[in-house]
Amino acid sequence: MSAGRTVTVQTSDHGTLAVPEPSWCRGEHLSRTARADIHHEGEELSATVDVPGFGRVSFLTAFLSQYPFAESSGRGVTVAVEIEGEHHEFDPTSLANLAAAVTAHALYGLLPLRRQLQAIQGGGE
Numbered sequence: 001m002s003a004g005r006t007v008t009v010q011t012s013d014h015g016t017l018a019v020p021e022p023s024w025c026r027g028e029h030l031s032r033t034a035r036a037d038i039h040h041e042g043e044e045l046s047a048t049v050d051v052p053g054f055g056r057v058s059f060l061t062a063f064l065s066q067y068p069f070a071e072s073s074g075r076g077v078t079v080a081v082e083i084e085g086e087h088h089e090f091d092p093t094s095l096a097n098l099a100a101a102v103t104a105h106a107l108y109g110l111l112p113l114r115r116q117l118q119a120i121q122g123g124g125e
Contacts, residue, residue, distance in 0.1 A: 009033075011032070017035065022066065024042045025042065041080075045061070064080075078090055
C-alpha cells in the first residue's frame with residue numbers, strides 16, 4: 001500500500017470509514033455497502049479473440065482483489081479470474097496451476113483439434 005493514501009467509504013453497518021487504499025486499486029468503491037464487502041480491485045486484464053461472425057470476445061478476465069474487512073474468507077490480496085461467469089480467487093500457487101492448465105489445454109487440446117480440423121477441411125478425412 002502507498003503510505004497515507006486512504007479512501008472514504010460510507011458503509012451500511014459502520015458509518016463512514018477511512019480505508020487504507022492499495023496503490024494498485026482503481027479506487028472505485030460502492031457506497032452503503034457492508035464493511036465486510038469493501039473491495040479493492042485492480043485493473044482488469046483479459047485474453048481476447050476474434051470470433052468469426054461475432055467479433056472480439058474477452059475471456060479469463062483477471063485482476064488483483066482484496067476484501068480488507070472480510071469476515072468469512074481471507075483478507076489478503078489475491079487474483080480474481082472470471083471463469084464461467086463467476087469470479088474465483090487465486091493465490092500464487094493456484095494461479096500458476098490455472099496458467100499451466102490453460103497452457104496445457106492450448107497445447108494438447110486446441111492445437112491438436114486445429115490439426116484435425118485442417119485435415120478434415122483439406123479432404124484428409
